[in-house]
Amino acid sequence: MTYREALSAGIEAALNADPRTFLMGEDVGRYGGCYAVSKGLLDKYGETRIIDTPLCESGFVGVGIGAALGGMRPIVEIMTVNFSLLAMDQIVNTAATLRHMSGGQFNVPVVFRMACGAGKQLAAQHSHSWENLYAHIPGLKVISPGTHTDARFMLAQALADPDPVIIFEHVMLLNESGEVAGQAEAPMEKALVRRQGQDVSLIAYGGNLHKAQAAAGQLAAEGISAEVVDLRCLRPLDKATLLASVAKTHRAVIIDEGWHSGSLAGEISAIIMEEGFWYLDAPVKRVCSAEVPIPYPAHLEQAAIPQVETIVAMAKAVMEGR
Amino acid sequence: MSNKLHINRDHLLEQLKQMVRIRRFEEKCAELYSQQKIRGFLHLYIGEEAVAVGAMAALDEDDQVVATYREHGHALARGLAMGPVMAEMYGKTNGCSRGRGGSMHLFDNARHFYGGNAIVGGGLPLATGLAMANKQQQQSSIAVCFFGEGAVAEGEFHESLNLAALWQLPVLYICENNRYAMGTALQYSESEMNIAKKAASYGLQVAQVDGMNVVDVEAAVRKAVDAVRDNQQPYLLECLTYRFRGHSSFDGQLYRDKAEVSEWEKKGPVKRLVRWLTEYNHFETEEMDQIERQVEAEIAAAVAFAEAGEWEAVEDLCKDVYSPTPSGDAV
Ligand SMILES: Cc1ncc(C[n+]2csc(CCOP(=O)(O)OP(=O)(O)O)c2C)c(N)n1
Numbered sequence: 102m103t104y105r106e107a108l109s110a111g112i113e114a115a116l117n118a119d120p121r122t123f124l125m126g127e128d129v130g131r132y133g134g135c136y137a138v139s140k141g142l143l144d145k146y147g148e149t150r151i152i153d154t155p156l157c158e159s160g161f162v163g164v165g166i167g168a169a170l171g172g173m174r175p176i177v178e179i180m181t182v183n184f185s186l187l188a189m190d191q192i193v194n195t196a197a198t199l200r201h202m203s204g205g206q207f208n209v210p211v212v213f214r215m216a217c218g219a220g221k222q223l224a225a226q227h228s229h230s231w232e233n234l235y236a237h238i239p240g241l242k243v244i245s246p247g248t249h250t251d252a253r254f255m256l257a258q259a260l261a262d263p264d265p266v267i268i269f270e271h272v273m274l275l276n277e278s279g280e281v282a283g284q285a286e287a288p289m290e291k292a293l294v295r296r297q298g299q300d301v302s303l304i305a306y307g308g309n310l311h312k313a314q315a316a317a318g319q320l321a322a323e324g325i326s327a328e329v330v331d332l333r334c335l336r337p338l339d340k341a342t343l344l345a346s347v348a349k350t351h352r353a354v355i356i357d358e359g360w361h362s363g364s365l366a367g368e369i370s371a372i373i374m375e376e377g378f379w380y381l382d383a384p385v386k387r388v389c390s391a392e393v394p395i396p397y398p399a400h401l402e403q404a405a406i407p408q409v410e411t412i413v414a415m416a417k418a419v420m421e422g423r
Numbered sequence: 424m425s426n427k428l429h430i431n432r433d434h435l436l437e438q439l440k441q442m443v444r445i446r447r448f449e450e451k452c453a454e455l456y457s458q459q460k461i462r463g464f465l466h467l468y469i470g471e472e473a474v475a476v477g478a479m480a481a482l483d484e485d486d487q488v489v490a491t492y493r494e495h496g497h498a499l500a501r502g503l504a505m506g507p508v509m510a511e512m513y514g515k516t517n518g519c520s521r522g523r524g525g526s527m528h529l530f531d532n533a534r535h536f537y538g539g540n541a542i543v544g545g546g547l548p549l550a551t552g553l554a555m556a557n558k559q560q561q562q563s564s565i566a567v568c569f570f571g572e573g574a575v576a577e578g579e580f581h582e583s584l585n586l587a588a589l590w591q592l593p594v595l596y597i598c599e600n601n602r603y604a605m606g607t608a609l610q611y612s613e614s615e616m617n618i619a620k621k622a623a624s625y626g627l628q629v630a631q632v633d634g635m636n637v638v639d640v641e642a643a644v645r646k647a648v649d650a651v652r653d654n655q656q657p658y659l660l661e662c663l664t665y666r667f668r669g670h671s672s673f674d675g676q677l678y679r680d681k682a683e684v685s686e687w688e689k690k691g692p693v694k695r696l697v698r699w700l701t702e703y704n705h706f707e708t709e710e711m712d713q714i715e716r717q718v719e720a721e722i723a724a725a726v727a728f729a730e731a732g733e734w735e736a737v738e739d740l741c742k743d744v745y746s747p748t749p750s751g752d753a754v
Contacts, residue, residue: 123559149559155589160548160582167552167566170537171487173559194542195549203530204521205743207537239744263746 104274107252108138125152126178135180162188166196169211179215182231196265197240212259218271218308219406225394230358233365235267236335243335244289245269247310249279258289271308292339298328301416302346305356306332316412344377351382352419356407361389383419428642438637439696440714442472445496447718461512463525468496470667473692475500477640485564489550492527492541503531506728515732544577551583554594565593565651573604587657588626595651596659601666606678622659634664635690
C-alpha cells in the first residue's frame, strides 16, 4: 500500500478504536484532504467525526486543544507545517504549557498531523521544514514516520499519549508503496536502526530516511558499510540509540531537511560531541538544506535540499583517513 | 441552576461579601507586591468585581471557566480558596498551580478553572474547544470565557466566534470592556466600538450590561447561560466596566485623566451595592463592618498559608512538563 493509504488506515483504526476521536481540519471532509489522506472518511464516519473547518489555523487548533482538555481525543490536521505557524501560539503557548503551568492538573491529549517537506515544486511558502521549531519546545512530542509501518501505527501511539503530539508526514512519501507490518515496531519515542553497518552512522528521519537508505546501498557497493538510524521521534530524542550507533561506527552524518544553521541536525551533532566525543574518529557532518527559501524551479529546489549523492559524498568524506 | 434571579437580602449580602473579598485581597496583593513578596506582573481587577461575582453566581459547578491574566477575581468568585490563590502569587508549592504559574496563571481542576492565560485572545479558542467537547459528549455543562475588549482586535476572537456560531457550540463569551487595553483606549483600536454588535454580525446572540452593577450582571448572565444551555448556541455578553488601577503595577497611567478615574470610582460596584442596600434594605454599618472583619481574617489566614508554604525543590524543576508515560504500548 502507499504511504497515503497507510496514514488513512491509521486514521480509520483510530476512529474505530475510540468514539472520542475525531479528525478536524481544513478540507479534510468534503474535499477528502488536500493530500487525499482522508478521502472517503466523511461518508463513512459522518460530520461529527470528520470535521471540515474554515481557514483559521489558530482558531481550530485552539479548539482542538480545548476539546482535548474537555475529554475528547482530537486529531487536528494542519494542511502543511507552513500554515501551522499561524497556530504556533496555540501550540506553543497553550498546548505545551498547560500541564506545567497548572502544576500537573491539566493535560492536553491532542494530536496534530501536518504535511512537511520540499520536492513538489511548490515554492518557498509550501516547502519549508519546521520540525526543529517544534522539536525545540518542552511539553510537545514530535514524531515523524519514515516507514509505511510507522505511517500506519504511529497515530495510535500518539493518541494514546496524554500530551500534545505533532506528527510530520513528508509529502514526497505519500505516493510511495511499501510494506506495512501487522503492528507497531516499537514505542513511538524509540529510534530504530534500519540497516546495520560498521563504518558510518547515517542519522535521518521522515522524508530523508529513504535517501539515507539509498545512500547506504550505494556506499555498500563501494565497500563502505553504513548504518542507518531512523530517529522516528524528534522530541524527546532517543539519544541512547543514536549514541550506541556512533559508538559502533565511530562516524556520523546527519541528514535533515531543515536549514543548516539552527537545524535539528546541529542539535544532534552537539549531543554526539557532548556525550560521544571519545567514540569519534572523524568530525560529525551534516547534510541539510541550503540557506535559501526553497525555490520553485526543480533544479534549484533539488539543489537546495539533501540528496542521495550529497549523503554519499559526505559519508565518503568522513571515511577519509580511515 | 434556575433562570430566576432571587434578589433577596441574603443573596445580595453574599454578593457584597464576594466583591469585598476580591477588593481587599487585591489591595493586600498590591501591598505584598511593594514588599516584593509577590513578583512578576500583577494585574488588579479593582473596579471590575461585579462582573466576576455576578457571572460566577449564575454558573453551575460543572461549567468550565477560562480567564485571562487579570483573573484573581474570577478565581476567588469561582470558589478557589483564598489560601492557595495567595500561595500561588508567592510561587509556593501550596499554590493552586503548585507555584508554577503565579498571578497570571491560576488553575484549579476541581473547580473547572482553566486559567489564567497571558496571551491576549488565547483563551477564546480554548473555551470554544471545551464547548465542542461538551456538545460532542452531550454534557449539559457550558464553557465560559472571560476576556478584555483588547482581545477583540485579535484574529482569535473572530475565528472563535465564527466557529462557535457555525457549529452552534454552547459557549458564553463574556467581554469585560474596561475601555483600555493597557494604554490604548477602545476608540484607537476598533473601527466598530460596539463589541456586542460586532459579535452579532457572526450570528451570536448578544447583550450589553452595566458591568458596575452586580445584580444586573448576574441577571444578564443567567439569561445568557440559559440561552446557551437550552439552545446549545453561543452567546456574547459585553459588560461595560472600568478598572480603577493601572494596567499592571508598572503603569503610570499617562493615558487617562485622574478626573475620569474618580468619576468612575463614584460608580464603583461595591459603593453602588452598599448604597442600594442602605436605601431599600435597612443595611447597617454594623453589617458592613462584619463583612470587613470576616474578609480581613480570611486574608490574614491566606497570607499565613502562603508564608508557610514551601518552595518547590529545584530537583522538581522539570516535573510536569510531560504526563507520566501511559502503561503499555498502544498499537
Ligand atoms: C498576544 C498578546 N499581545 C500583547 C500582549 C501584551 N498585553 C498584555 S495585556 C494587554 C492589554 C489587553 O487589554 P484587554 O484585552 O482590554 O484586557 P484588560 O487588560 O483591559 O483586562 C496587552 C496588550 C499580550 N499579553 N498578548
